[in-house]
Structures are given as structure tokens and as C-alpha cells.
Amino acid sequence: xxxxxxxxxxxxxxxxxxxxxxxxxxxxxxxxxxxxxxxxxxxxxxxxxxxxxxxxxxxxxxxxxxxxxxxxxxxxxxxxxxxxxxxxxxxxxxxxxxxxxxxxxxxxxxxxxxxxxxxxxxxxxxxxxxxxxxxxxxxxxxxxxxxxxxxxxxxxxxxxxxxxxxxxxxxxxxxxxxxxxxxxxxxxxxxxxxxxxxxxxxxxxxxxxxxxxxxxxx
Amino acid sequence: xxxxxxxxxxxxxxxxxxxxxxxxxxxxxxxxxxxxxxxxxxxxxxxxxxxxxxxxxxxxxxxxxxxxxxxxxxxxxxxxxxxxxxxxxxxxxxxxxxxxxxxxxxxxxxxxxxxxxxxxxxxxxxxxxxxxxxxxxxxxxxxxxxxxxxxxxxxxxxxxxxxxxxxxxxxxxxxxxxxxxxxxxxxxxxxxxxxxxxxxxxxxxxxxxxxxxxxxxxxxxxxxxxxxxxxxxxxxxxxxx
Ligand SMILES: Nc1ncnc2c1ncn2[C@@H]1O[C@H](COP(=O)(O)OP(=O)(O)OP(=O)(O)O)[C@@H](O)[C@H]1O
Ligand SMILES: [Mg+2]
Numbered sequence: 246x247x248x249x250x251x252x253x254x255x256x257x258x259x260x261x262x263x264x265x266x267x268x269x270x271x272x273x274x275x276x277x278x279x280x281x282x283x284x285x286x287x288x289x290x291x292x293x294x295x296x297x298x299x300x301x302x303x304x305x306x307x308x309x310x311x312x313x314x315x316x317x318x319x320x321x322x323x324x325x326x327x328x329x330x331x332x333x334x335x336x337x338x339x340x341x342x343x344x345x346x347x348x349x350x351x352x353x354x355x356x357x358x359x360x361x362x363x364x365x366x367x368x369x370x371x372x373x374x375x376x377x378x379x380x381x382x383x384x385x386x387x388x389x390x391x392x393x394x395x396x397x398x399x400x401x402x403x404x405x406x407x408x409x410x411x412x413x414x415x416x417x418x419x420x421x422x423x424x425x426x427x428x429x430x431x432x433x434x435x436x437x438x439x440x441x442x443x444x445x446x447x448x449x450x451x452x453x454x455x456x457x458x459x460x461x462x463x
Numbered sequence: 464x465x466x467x468x469x470x471x472x473x474x475x476x477x478x479x480x481x482x483x484x485x486x487x488x489x490x491x492x493x494x495x496x497x498x499x500x501x502x503x504x505x506x507x508x509x510x511x512x513x514x515x516x517x518x519x520x521x522x523x524x525x526x527x528x529x530x531x532x533x534x535x536x537x538x539x540x541x542x543x544x545x546x547x548x549x550x551x552x553x554x555x556x557x558x559x560x561x562x563x564x565x566x567x568x569x570x571x572x573x574x575x576x577x578x579x580x581x582x583x584x585x586x587x588x589x590x591x592x593x594x595x596x597x598x599x600x601x602x603x604x605x606x607x608x609x610x611x612x613x614x615x616x617x618x619x620x621x622x623x624x625x626x627x628x629x630x631x632x633x634x635x636x637x638x639x640x641x642x643x644x645x646x647x648x649x650x651x652x653x654x655x656x657x658x659x660x661x662x663x664x665x666x667x668x669x670x671x672x673x674x675x676x677x678x679x680x681x682x683x684x685x686x687x688x689x690x691x692x693x694x695x696x697x698x699x700x701x702x703x704x
Contacts, residue, residue: 373541
């Protein structure tokens with residue numbers, strides 16, 4: 246027993262749990278904001294208004310066309326440098342996930358809404374619902390169900406993306422692992438446990454998603 | 464006049480689909496529209512509640528000009544029921560919710576009031592026991608009857624039907640036509656695009672034969688079916704009858 250509790254696999258865990266809390270917090274807060282952004286920009290990409298469509302497209306293309314590592318550095322070092330403000334690491338990380346996931350979620354939203362049969366909105370409009378009522382009561386609820394699997398997928402992607410924020414020394418999971426082996430030199434043990442903790446979140450999530458997907462298929 | 468259509472033109476890009484259509488429909492009248500595929504029947508019907516934008520000409524519903532930007536199109540649509548070939552029921556709602564969504568969201572009725580009014584409609588289409596099921600568990604004929612009840616829930620003055628039985632198995636057609644016949648007998652003003660010549664003969668007050676975006680011939684069912692004047696009508700009827 247002593248052998249076990251003395252091992253690095255065991256002793257690294259308190260650090261990693263602390264990191265996991267940050268990782269989950271950044272991912273969840275970032276995705277909640279990202280979902281709002283994604284819904285707004287995704288719907289904007291469906292309007293006939295060229296200006297609104299253009300703005301939304303620029304956002305989506307800029308985010309999807311640049312690496313998230315550059316995005317976080319831009320938010321944490323670039324913008325504060327230009328605008329002379331201070332931003333803390335966690336806030337910067339949440340913003341980075343929100344902006345990044347927002348662009349991908351915009352595409353998820355757009356695709357899901359677009360996939361709903363045109364007859365649905367025609368039926369809504371022909372009983373007298375206006376455009377926004379038709380979206381809210383008829384199209385969105387159906388589209389949302391189709392968004393669940395890709396949104397879950399985005400959760401897994403964003404969760405892993407937070408590990409890149411170790412470059413700005415935010416105390417997320419990977420960074421905490423690095424901190425541990427920086428002083429103990431137990432890199433193998435620390436990194437093994439880091440990966441195990443990521444997998445503890447990602448594998449159940451993807452199993453659950455597969456179940457949801459099967460249910461939506463029928 | 465319940466419906467007045469004047470010199471209606473509709474183009475999709477360069478393709479002119481409706482080439483000047485005039486129509487007047489009186490209160491309680493049942494007008495059936497027949498014609499070959501692609502002749503513009505659906506487009507014509509959809510112009511009557513502005514599901515299609517009108518290219519030129521006018522459409523009046525109870526005197527309101529739909530092409531006038533000042534007219535509240537949502538309000539007009541609530542007076543014009545529309546039944547589609549593929550039902551277009553809302554799959555995420557139960558039958559009862561499908562029927563009550565309009566009254567709840569547009570008329571502002573409470574859930575209780577909307578449901579109370581929906582029950583007799585379900586009776587009327589013979590589906591009282593299906594109130595709480597989802598559309599996916601219904602047959603095509605049952606779906607179409609729910610779609611009719613959903614339209615009726617808004618107390619429309621006019622009902623438009625676009626081939627309401629074309630997607631149904633033959634043995635399910637009768638129930639839907641029976642509901643439509645009841646409606647006609649109760650005095651509903653109806654425009655029905657249909658391939659059911661029997662229905663047009665029995666229930667229609669007037670039949671329009673459309674081809675290539677124009678009304679080629681228009682007459683009582685007796686005259687049009689038994690003694691068509693236009694050679695195109697003769698040719699079409701010889702194929703379908
Ligand atoms: N949204 C659209 N965009 C472009 N063309 C269209 C559109 N809707 C209809 N059309 C064209 O308009 C013409 C008339 O179509 P419409 O659906 O009104 O015919 P229909 O008489 O109802 O035929 P059917 O009996 O097959 O239903 C067709 O050539 C069709 O291709
Ligand atoms: Mg048609």
C-alpha cells in the first residue's frame with residue numbers, strides 16, 4: 246500500500262484534479278458562450294441579407310482558417326498589447342474557446358436548420374405564424390435535436406483544445422501535469438495520468454453520443 | 464368575393480410558370496383545379512397565400528390585396544388554411560399540439576382553451592383517440608386528417624388543398640375525401656388541386672383545367688368532364704379518365 250501511495254501515479258493526482266477543474270470550467274463556460282455565438286452567426290448565415298451574411302461569414306472563415314494556438318496568443322498577448330488592458334488567463338481561455346467553438350457551432354447550427362424540410366416552415370407560415378415564431382416553435386426544436394451529436398463532438402474537441410492554453414500558463418490539466426514533472430522529473434507517470442483523465446471525460450461522452458445518435462436515427 | 468385573382472404572373476428566374484391567371488371564388492364555392500404535371504397548379508395555389516411571391520398581378524383575399532405591403536400577411540394567412548400533399552405535420556409535437564400551436568401562439572389562447580376547441584376538430588376528422596400520439600405513428604390518411612384539423616383550428620374562411628390525397632395509399636384516400644366533402648357541405652370555401660376526378664365531379668361547383676401556366680378551360684364539372692371544349696382538355700381527360 247505504501248508502495249502505491251508513494252508512487253508518482255498517485256502523488257500527481259491532486260495537481261491533476263485541480264487542473265481538471267479548470268479544464269472543465271473553461272470548456273463548459275466557453276461552450277455556453279460559444280453556443281450563443283454559434284446560434285447567432287449560424288442563423289445569420291441563413292439570412293438573405295447580404296451584409297449580415299457577410300459579417301457572419303468573415304467571422305466563421307477567420308476563426309476556422311487560423312490555428313487556435315494563434316487565437317489564444319492573440320487574445321492573451323496581442324489584443325492587450327494593442328488596447329493596453331489586462332486580461333486574466335482563465336478569462337482569455339474562456340474567450341478563446343467561445344470564439345473558436347462559436348465558429349464551428351455556427352456551421353453546426355446552419356447545417357441543422359438548413360436540413361429541416363422546407364415544408365415545415367411553409368406549414369408554420371400558412372397557419373399564420375410569423376417568421377420568428379416559425380423559427381422558434383417549428384424549426385429550432387427540430388434542428389436542435391440534430392445538433393446534439395455534433396455539439397457533443399465539439400465538446401470533445403474544445404476540451405482537448407484547452408490543453409493548448411498551457412502556453413499561457415493557465416492551470417489546466419496538461420499544464421498541471423507539466424508542472425509536476427518539472428520538479429519531480431516523473432514525466433511518464435504524470436503524462437500518463439493526464440491522458441487517463443482526458444479519456445475519463447472523452448470516452449463516456451462519445452459513448453453517450455453514439456447512443457443519442459442511434460436514438461435520433463430511428 | 465372570397466378570392467379574386469387578377470392577371471397573375473409568376474416566374475422562377477426566366478421560367479414563367481403562371482402566364483396571366485384570373486379567378487373569382489365566391490363564398491361557399493368549391494373550385495377544383497386539374498391539369499398535367501408542371502402546369503403550375505401548385506404554384507397558383509401557393510400564390511393565394513403568398514407562399515410564393517407574386518411576380519405581377521393581384522390576389523385579393525376577402526378584399527385584402529396580398530401584394531399590398533401594408534397588408535399583414537400573417538393575419539391573412541390565418542384566415543386561409545392550407546393542406547399540403549406531404550402533410551407537413553410538425554413531428555416534434557403530438558397531434559393535439561400540432562392542432563393547438565396556431566391558436567396558442569397566434570390567437571393567444573390558453574392551453575386549456577385551445578385544447579378544448581381542438582377536441583371537436585379531432586372528432587370531426589375521426590381521430591379523437593389519437594390526440595396524444597406523435598405523427599410518426601399515424602398512417603398517411605390519418606396524418607392528412609390531422610393536417611386538415613390543424614388548419615381548421617384557426618377558423619379559416621378559405622381552405623386551399625394541394626393534391627391532398629396524392630401521397631396516400633389508395634385505401635386511405637376515401638377517409639380524407641370524406642372529411643373534405645363534409646367541409647364543403649358545411650359551406651367552406653375551397654380551392655382544391657386534385658387528381659381525384661370523382662371528387663371534382665361530385666363536390667366541385669366549378670372545375671378549372673390548367674395547362675402551361677394558363678387556365679385553358681373552366682366550367683361546371685358536368686360540362687367540363689362530359690363535354691370539354693378545348694382540345695387540350697379533351698386530350699388530358701382522355702388520359703386520366
Ligand atoms: N421553387 C421553384 N423554383 C423554380 N421552379 C419552380 C419552383 N416551383 C415550381 N417550379 C416550376 O414551376 C413549374 C410548375 O410547377 P408546379 O409545382 O406549380 O406544377 P404542378 O402543376 O403543381 O405540377 P404537379 O402536378 O407535378 O404537382 C414547374 O416547371 C416547376 O419546375
Ligand atoms: Mg403540384
